[in-house]
Amino acid sequence: MKPSMTRRDFMKRSSQTMIAAATIPYFLKSEQARAFAVPDPNNMTLNDVYAHFGISEGHIRDIMSEALSQGGDYCDVFFQHNIYNVIGLEDKAVNRAYTEVGLGVGIRVLKGDQTGYSFTEELTPKAMKLAAKTAAAIASEGKSMPPQALKLHETPDYYPIETPWEQVGIDEKIPFLQTINDKVFALDKRIIKSNIYFINDSSTILIATSDGRVAYDYQPMSRIYVSCTAEQDNQRESNSFDLAGRRGIGFYSPETVDRLASEAVRRTVSLFEAIKPEAGEMPVVLAAGSSGILLHEAIGHGMEADFNRKKVSIFSDKIDKPVAEKFVSIVDDGTNPYIRGSLNIDDEANDTEKTYLVENGILRSYLHDRISAQHYGVKPTGNGRRESFRHPVQPRMRNTYMENGPHTMEEIIGHVDKGLYAETFTNGEVYIGAGDFTFYVKSGALIEGGKITRPVKDVNIIGNGPEVLKNIIMVGNDMKMAEGGWTCGKNGQGVPVSMGLPTVLVSGITVGGVNA
Amino acid sequence: MKSKDRFNLAQWVMETAKKCGASEAAVSLNNRREIEIEYRDKQLDKVKESVENSLNLDIYADQKYSSHTTCDLRKETLKSFIDEAVRSTRYLSKDEFRTLPDPALYPKNLERDLKIRDSVYESVDSKKRVALTAEIESAAMKQSDKIISTTSSYVDMINHQIRMHSNGFQGEVAATLFGMGAEVTVDDGQGGRPEDYFYARTRYFSDLPSAGQIGEWAAQRALRKIGQDKIESGKYTMLVENRAGSRLIGMMRGPITARALQQKQSYLEGMLDKPVASEKLTVIDDPGLERGLGSRLFDGEGIASNYRVIIDKGVLKTYLIDNYYGRKLGMAPNSGSVSNLVFEYGDKSQEELIRDIEKGILITGFIGGNSNSTTGDFSFGIMGMLIENGAVVKPVNEMNISGNAKEFWKQLTAVGNDPYPYSSQKLPSLVFEDVNFSGL
Numbered sequence: 032m033k034p035s036m037t038r039r040d041f042m043k044r045s046s047q048t049m050i051a052a053a054t055i056p057y058f059l060k061s062e063q064a065r066a067f068a069v070p071d072p073n074n075m076t077l078n079d080v081y082a083h084f085g086i087s088e089g090h091i092r093d094i095m096s097e098a099l100s101q102g103g104d105y106c107d108v109f110f111q112h113n114i115y116n117v118i119g120l121e122d123k124a125v126n127r128a129y130t131e132v133g134l135g136v137g138i139r140v141l142k143g144d145q146t147g148y149s150f151t152e153e154l155t156p157k158a159m160k161l162a163a164k165t166a167a168a169i170a171s172e173g174k175s176m177p178p179q180a181l182k183l184h185e186t187p188d189y190y191p192i193e194t195p196w197e198q199v200g201i202d203e204k205i206p207f208l209q210t211i212n213d214k215v216f217a218l219d220k221r222i223i224k225s226n227i228y229f230i231n232d233s234s235t236i237l238i239a240t241s242d243g244r245v246a247y248d249y250q251p252m253s254r255i256y257v258s259c260t261a262e263q264d265n266q267r268e269s270n271s272f273d274l275a276g277r278r279g280i281g282f283y284s285p286e287t288v289d290r291l292a293s294e295a296v297r298r299t300v301s302l303f304e305a306i307k308p309e310a311g312e313m314p315v316v317l318a319a320g321s322s323g324i325l326l327h328e329a330i331g332h333g334m335e336a337d338f339n340r341k342k343v344s345i346f347s348d349k350i351d352k353p354v355a356e357k358f359v360s361i362v363d364d365g366t367n368p369y370i371r372g373s374l375n376i377d378d379e380a381n382d383t384e385k386t387y388l389v390e391n392g393i394l395r396s397y398l399h400d401r402i403s404a405q406h407y408g409v410k411p412t413g414n415g416r417r418e419s420f421r422h423p424v425q426p427r428m429r430n431t432y433m434e435n436g437p438h439t440m441e442e443i444i445g446h447v448d449k450g451l452y453a454e455t456f457t458n459g460e461v462y463i464g465a466g467d468f469t470f471y472v473k474s475g476a477l478i479e480g481g482k483i484t485r486p487v488k489d490v491n492i493i494g495n496g497p498e499v500l501k502n503i504i505m506v507g508n509d510m511k512m513a514e515g516g517w518t519c520g521k522n523g524q525g526v527p528v529s530m531g532l533p534t535v536l537v538s539g540i541t542v543g544g545v546n547a
Numbered sequence: 548m549k550s551k552d553r554f555n556l557a558q559w560v561m562e563t564a565k566k567c568g569a570s571e572a573a574v575s576l577n578n579r580r581e582i583e584i585e586y587r588d589k590q591l592d593k594v595k596e597s598v599e600n601s602l603n604l605d606i607y608a609d610q611k612y613s614s615h616t617t618c619d620l621r622k623e624t625l626k627s628f629i630d631e632a633v634r635s636t637r638y639l640s641k642d643e644f645r646t647l648p649d650p651a652l653y654p655k656n657l658e659r660d661l662k663i664r665d666s667v668y669e670s671v672d673s674k675k676r677v678a679l680t681a682e683i684e685s686a687a688m689k690q691s692d693k694i695i696s697t698t699s700s701y702v703d704m705i706n707h708q709i710r711m712h713s714n715g716f717q718g719e720v721a722a723t724l725f726g727m728g729a730e731v732t733v734d735d736g737q738g739g740r741p742e743d744y745f746y747a748r749t750r751y752f753s754d755l756p757s758a759g760q761i762g763e764w765a766a767q768r769a770l771r772k773i774g775q776d777k778i779e780s781g782k783y784t785m786l787v788e789n790r791a792g793s794r795l796i797g798m799m800r801g802p803i804t805a806r807a808l809q810q811k812q813s814y815l816e817g818m819l820d821k822p823v824a825s826e827k828l829t830v831i832d833d834p835g836l837e838r839g840l841g842s843r844l845f846d847g848e849g850i851a852s853n854y855r856v857i858i859d860k861g862v863l864k865t866y867l868i869d870n871y872y873g874r875k876l877g878m879a880p881n882s883g884s885v886s887n888l889v890f891e892y893g894d895k896s897q898e899e900l901i902r903d904i905e906k907g908i909l910i911t912g913f914i915g916g917n918s919n920s921t922t923g924d925f926s927f928g929i930m931g932m933l934i935e936n937g938a939v940v941k942p943v944n945e946m947n948i949s950g951n952a953k954e955f956w957k958q959l960t961a962v963g964n965d966p967y968p969y970s971s972q973k974l975p976s977l978v979f980e981d982v983n984f985s986g987l
Contacts, residue, residue, distance in 0.1 A: 121810070122875075124640035128613035130632070135618065148595040152618040165596045168673075201638045224811050260811050260921060269812050269921040307924075307949065310985030311780040341587065343696050343732040345740055423595065460915035460928070464732045464740035465772070467945055469915030469928035491916040491926035491947045497738075543916070543926035543947030543985050546782050 072195050072235075072249030077183050080237050080247045084110045084136075085154055088181050091239045093156065094138065095178035097163035099241060102173025103140035103147070105401075106166070107240040107379055110136045110154075111420040115232040118201060120208040120225075123216075128201065137420040138163050142170040144340070144402055148423040179243030186375040186382070189368050190277035192251045196233045199280050204229045207283055211257055214292035219300055223267075224260040229253075230516075238380040246380045252371070252527060253278050254516040257295035261303070268302035270455075270473065271295060275516030275527075276369045298455065298474060305488035308477060310544035314450035315492065315537045316443055316478060321456055321513035323530025325537075326361055326431045328459040328468035329496040331530075332521070334363075334388050334396075335414070335426040336403030338463050345466035345497060346394065354394045355500040358436040361389040363398055365413050365429040370512055372429035372528040374413070379424050383413035388431075389500070400426040418524035425521060432531030436506025440534040443505045445481040451542055452476045452483055453492065466496035491543040499537055507534030548578065550709065550719060556602075556620070557711040563626060564606060565713065567633040571607035571647045573712045573849070576600075581704040582673075586680035587697060604629065608636045612645035644874040647849075652870075652880060653716045654844050654851035661844065662837040663722040665751040668705055676701045679758045683729045686762030691770055693733045695740060699762065702726040703752075716849040724840075725752045729765035735773045743768035743912075747969040750838045754968075768911070771932070775942035777986035778933060784907030785948065785982040786900055786934065789967035791912050792974040796830070796888065798918040798925055798952045799823075803857070803865075804883055805872035807920055814923035814953060818863050824956035826860040829891035841887035841971030850882045857885075861957075888972040893962040897976045900963055902937040908946075908984065909934055916947065923952035929984075946986040958982065 081087055091108060098106040113133040118125055136159060137150040147169025149162040208227045215225045231253040239245040254275035261268055272295040274287065317325055330346070338344035355361075365374045365383025374383045379401050387395040397403065400415030403426055416427035444452065452475050459470035472490050476483045512531035519528045548556070557574040564572040578600050585593040602625075603616045613636040617628055683699035708720045728746030735741055745765040749755050756764075787795065799815070807813035815823060834852035836842050843852050848870050856864050868876075869883025901909065909932040916927030926949040932939045963976030 118639075124642065126612065126640045126642040126645070128635065128639060130613070130615045130635075132617040132619060132628070145591055146593040146595075148593065148597075150597050152600055152620075169591065169594050201635050205638060226810065262811070267811060267921050269919070310947070310949065310983055312987055341696050341698070341732075343740060343742060345738070347740070421597065421599065423593065457917050458915065462742060462914060462930075464742035465775070465944065466739060467914060467928070467930070469947075471915060471917040471926065473917075489917070489919050489922075489924035489926055490949065491928055493915070493928040493945050493947050495945055541777060541945060541947060541985055541987075543928075543949040544983070545949060546780055546983050546985075 072192060075247070075249060077245065077247060080235065083112065083235065084237060086110070090156060090159070091181065092178055094159050094163045095241050097160050098138055098140050098167050099178065100175045101167040102170035102175060103142050103167060105141045105241050106139060107238060108136055108138050109378060109417070109420050110237040111234055113232060113234040113419065114197070117228055117230045118204055118208065120212055120227040123212055125205045125208050133419055135420045136162070137422070138166045139423055140166040140169050141402065144406060145169050146402070146423055150421050178241040181239055181245040182243055184244045184246040184380060186246055186248060189366055189373045189375055190251060192279040193281055194279050195249070196231045196251055196253070196279070203280065207255065207288060210288055211255070211292045214289065215257065215259060215296055218293060218296045219261065221261040221263050221300055222259050222296060223262045226258045228256045230256065238376070238378065240380055244380045246376045248375045251277050251279060253282070255283065255291055256516065257291050259295050259299040261299045263303050266303060268299055270299040270302060272298055273515045275514065276371050277373060278369055301486050302474065302488050305474065305486040308451055308487050308490060308542055308544040310542070310546050312539045312541050314447045315540050315542065316447060316450060316452045317532055317535045317537065318452065318454040319440070319507060319509045319511040319532060319534045321515060321530065322453060322535065323432050323513055323532040324456050324459045324470045325499070325532065326433060327428060327519070327528070327530050328461040328470055329494065329499050330361060330388055331363065331428045331431045332461050333463045333466065333496055334398050336397035336399045336407065337426050339397050340403050340406050344463045349394045352394055353392050354497060355389055355392045355503055357392045358506050359389055359392050359500070359503055360387065360434040361431070362387050362434065363414070363428050363431045367430050367512065370430050370529045371517065374429060377413045377415045378417045379415040381411040381413045381415060383429065386412045398426045398428060400424050416526050418526055422524050425524065427521065427526050428519060428528050430512065430529040430531065432510065432512060433506065433533060433535065435508045435510045435533050438505045438507050440507050440509055443507055443534050443536045444478060444483060446505060446536060447478045448480060450478045451487065452478050461496070467493065468496055469493045492540055494540040499540060502538045502540070503535055504538045505536040509533050550707070553707070553709045554711065554717070557709055560602065560604060560625065560629065561711060561713055563629045564604060564633060567630045569606045569608050569633050571713045573605040573647060573710070575603045575708060575710045578707045579704055581702065582676065583700070583702045584676055584680055585698055585700045586677065586684055587699070589681070589684070591677060592698065604632060606633055606636050607645055607647065608633055610641045610643055610645050611636050611639045612642060613639065644871055647712050647714045648870040648880060650715050652850045657718060657844055659844060661835065661839070661842040663750045663842055665723045667752045668703065668723045671703060671752065679727060682758035683727065683762040686759040687729050687731050687766040690763060690766035691733065693770065693773070694731055694766060695734050696732045697729055697762070697766070699729040700727070710849055712849055718845050718849060720843070723750060725749050725755055727755055727758065727761055729762050731765045731769040733769045733773060741769055741772035741775060743772060748840060749969065750840060754838065772942050772944070775930065775944040777945040778943055779987045780985045782981045783984050784904050785910060785979045786904060786907055787910045787977045788897065789963065789965050789974050789976050790970070791910055792977050793970065793972050794913040794927060795977070796972060796974065800885065801920040803863070803867050805866060805868040805876055805878060808866060809872045809875050812921045814921060815863065819866065820862060820864070822861045823863045824858060824861045825959040827959050827962050828858055828861050828956060829856070830858040831856050831889045832885045832887070833889045834886035836887045839887040839971060841885070843886050846882045846884055850880060852882055852886050855881070886971070890962065890966065890973065890975055892964045892966060892975050894964050895961065896965055897963055900961060900976055900978055901934055901939060904934045905936060907934045908932070908943060909939060918952065925950060925952060946984050949983045949985065955979065
C-alpha cells in the first residue's frame with residue numbers, strides 16, 4: 032500500500048526496480064494496434080479527444096452536476112489514457128517486454144480546502160456518475176451550483192513530436208538496444224554485464240472544470256537506460272547512465288546512442304579507482320547538471336504551497352525575506368522544451384510558467400495548485416500535478432533549476448583547498464519541516480589544493496535547506512539541465528521531474544565518509 | 548465480480564492467449580477497494596474512495612517472454628490487447644530459460660487459512676473512520692502547545708486476487724488491510740519545524756493500537772526532536788530502533804536474489820554457508836504467520852512459500868531463487884521474494900539496551916542514502932538521540948553513517964526483545980559497534 036502518512040518526500044533516478052513493476056502493446060503498426068490508437072497528436076481536436084474517451088460535453092456536465100449536488104464549491108474531471116512500454120536487453124539479447132495500459136477518469140470535488148476524490152476505470156455514464164456521487168460527499172451542506180458551459184482553453188506545445196510513440200513498432204526499437212550493447216562490450220574489456228532498457232510512454236488527457244474550462248494534451252515521454260557491471264582484479268563495480276525527456280524516437284541519433292554506451296562504461300570503470308572521503312563537514316562543489324537535486328530537496332519541496340498552507344514547512348514564514356546571496360536565483364519552470372518535467376497544461380487545466388522561488392537572493396513565490404492559490408488569494412502557478420487519474424492533485428515541482436551566476440567553473444574549483452566535487456547522483460530525500468535533506472553521490476572526486484584529484488564513490492550528503500542556501504558562496508555561468516529520468520515521490524504519487532544547476536560551491540555541508 | 552466470474556475471465560484470457568499463439572500463459576486478476584481519509588484542523592481534509600481492477604498476463608511464446616497489464620477488462624478490447632501482446636512477443640529474442648515454474652513447485656495445500664481477511668471490514672462505516680481520525684488529531688494536539696499541525700489519517704482496503712497458470716496452477720487470495728496514523732509538526736522556537744509520524748498497519752482492525760495512543764506517540768516523537776543538532780564526526784555505538792531497521796536489512800535483500808547473483812551484482816556471491824553477519828543475526832522468512840502483513844501460501848510466480856532460515860547465527864543459509872534466474876543459474880527455485888521476516892530476538896528492551904551504552908546514538912529514522920549491491924558500500928542520513936552513560940541526553944540530526952555491509956553486519960553486538968508489530972519485517976532493536984558517523 033501507499034505510505035500516505037509520511038511526508039518524507041523523496042526522489043530517485045528510476046532504475047530497473049521500478050521498471051519491473053510495470054508492464055500494452057502498441058508495439059506494432061498493425062491493424063490490431065488501432066484498437067489502442069490515440070488521435071494523431073499533431074492534428075488532434077477537442078472532438079477527437081471526446082470521441083477517444085467515448086464521451087460528450089453533455090456527459091461531462093451530467094457528471095459535474097452530480098459531483099456538485101451536495102454543495103461542493105468546485106469540481107473537475109480528469110480523463111486519461113496512458114500507454115507504457117518497456118523492452119529490455121539482458122545477457123546480450125532483447126528478451127523481455129513489459130506493457131501497461133491505464134484508462135479512466137478521476138473526479139475531484141472541493142469544498143474550501145477540503146477534497147473529495149474518486150475515480151473509475153469504466154467510462155460508462157453509470158460508473159462515472161457513481162464516482163461523482165462518491166466524491167460529492169466531501170460537502171454536506173450548501174447550495175448546489177450548476178457547472179458552467181465548457182470553453183476550450185488553448186495550450187502551447189513545449190514537446191512537439193514528429194512520430195507519436197503509437198506509430199513506432201517494437202522492431203524499430205530493438206536495434207537501438209543491440210547497438211548500445213555491442214558498443215558497451217567493445218569499449219572496455221572489463222565489462223562483464225550490461226542491462227539496457229528502452230522505455231516510452233504517452234498519455235492523452237482531457238481536463239474539464241466546473242468553472243467552464245476544458246483542455247487536452249498529448250504527453251510523450253521516453254528514456255534509454257544503460258547499466259554496466261565491470262570486473263578488475265576480483266573487484267566488481269556497477270553503475271548506469273540514462274537519457275530521458277518528452278522526446279520522440281528521432282532524439283536517439285547515432286551520436287546519442289554512442290554517448291549512452293560510452294558514458295555508462297566510463298561511469299562504471301572509473302569507480303575502480305574511487306575511494307571514500309573523510310567523514311565530516313567540508314566545502315562541496317556541485318557539478319553543473321543533475322546536481323540540481325540539491326535545489327529539489329533543499330528548497331523545492333519546502334516551497335510547495337500545501338505544506339505552507341498547513342504551516343509545516345521551514346519556509347512558511349520567509350516570503351520576501353533574503354535567503355541567499357544576491358547572485359542566487361532559483362526557478363521552477365514548466366515550459367522548457369522537451370524537458371522531462373515540462374507540461375503544456377497542468378493537471379487541473381492551469382497554464383504552466385516559469386516561477387521564481389528565489390530571485391536575486393529573495394524568497395519569492397510558493398508553488399501553487401488550485402487549493403493553495405485560492406487559500407492565499409494568488410494566481411495558480413501551474414504546479415497542480417498528479418501521478419494519474421487515480422490520484423488527486425497536489426502542488427508539485429516541474430523543472431527546478433538555478434540561473435547562471437558570476438563565476439566560472441575553474442574559479443570555483445580553484446577556490447577550494449580541501450573538499451568534494453559531486454558529479455552524479457541516485458536519489459534524495461527531505462523532511463520539509465526541519466529542513467533536513469540528503470542526496471546520494473554515486474560518483475565524484477576529491478578537490479585538493481584547488482584541483483580535482485582522486486575519484487570518490489557512494490557517499491551521502493546531508494544538510495539543512497535554509498542553511499545550505501545561505502552557504503552557496505559561488506555560482507557558475509554554466510547552467511545545465513539534468514538529462515536522466517528523475518521521478519519525484521510525494522504522498523505515494525510519483526511524477527516525472529527534472530532539475531538543473533550551474534557549478535555551485537557550498538561552503539560547508541556534511542559528507543558521509545570514514546573516520547580515521 | 549465474484550470469485551467464480553474472475554476465474555472464468557482468467558480462463559478466457561488464457562485460452563485467448565493460446566489461440567493467438569502463446570505456448571504458455573499466466574494470468575492474474577486483482578480487484579482492490581480502498582478508502583483513505585485525512586483529517587486536520589478539526590475537519591476532514593481529504594476523502595478518497597475507489598475501486599481498482601487490473602489484469603496481468605505473462606506470455607511465453609516459443610521461449611519468448613513478455614508481460615502485460617491493463618485495467619480495461621471489456622472483452623472486446625481485451626481480445627485485441629491479447630492478440631497484439633502475443634504478436635509483439637514474437638519480435639523478441641528466444642530465451643531458453645523462459646517458461647512457467649515446474650508444477651512440483653506449486654503449493655500442495657491451498658486450504659490453509661492465514662487469517663489475513665478480517666470480516667469486521669464490512670462493518671466499518673464512514674462515521675467511524677472520521678471519528679477515529681478526529682480522535683487521533685485531538686490526542687496529538689493535547690500533548691503540547693508547541694504543536695503547529697497534526698494530520699491524522701485512516702485507510703482500509705480489501706484486495707481480491709486470483710492467479711491461473713496454463714500448466715495447472717490456480718490460487719486465490721482475499722486480504723484486508725487497516726491503517727491509522729498521524730504526522731505531527733512542532734515549533735522548535737528557532738525557526739525549525741521538526742516533524743515525525745506514527746503509522747500502524749494491520750490485517751485485522753482489532754490489532755491496531757488505539758487512536759489516542761497513535762496521536763500521543765506521533766506527537767511525542769516530534770516533540771523530542773526539539774533542539775536537534777549534529778555532533779562531532781566519529782565512531783559511535785549505534786542502536787537502531789526496531790521500526791527503523793528495515794533500511795539496513797534492505798541492503799542484504801537485493802544481493803541475496805538470484806538475479807543479483809546471475810547479473811554479478813551481489814557482494815554476497817559465493818557466501819552460502821559462510822558468515823555474513825555476527826552470530827547475533829538470525830533472519831527467518833515465515834510465510835505462515837497468522838495475520839501477518841506478508842503472509843502467503845504462494846508468491847508472485849505461484850511458487851509455494853515455505854518457512855526458511857535465511858541467516859542462521861550469522862551464516863547465510865539460502866539465496867532467494869525465482870524461477871527464471873534459478874534456471875539461468877542452474878539452481879532450484881525456492882521463491883525469489885520474502886514474505887514475513889522474523890528474527891531471533893534477544894532478552895533486552897530498547898531501554899535496557901540504552902543503559903548498556905556508554906556513548907552512542909539511538910537511530911529513530913533514516914533519511915535518504917543508498918547502498919551498492921555489487922560492492923556492499925552504503926551511506927545513509929540519520930536522525931536520532933545521543934546516548935551518554937546509559938541515558939538519552941539530546942536529539943541529533945543532519946548526520947550520515949557510512950560503511951560496507953560486509954564488515955558492518957559483523958559489528959552487530961546485540962538485538963532487542965522487541966519485534967516491531969506493524970510491518971511484515973518484525974525487526975528488533977539492533978546494536979552495532981564502531982559505526983562511522985559524519986557530522987561536524
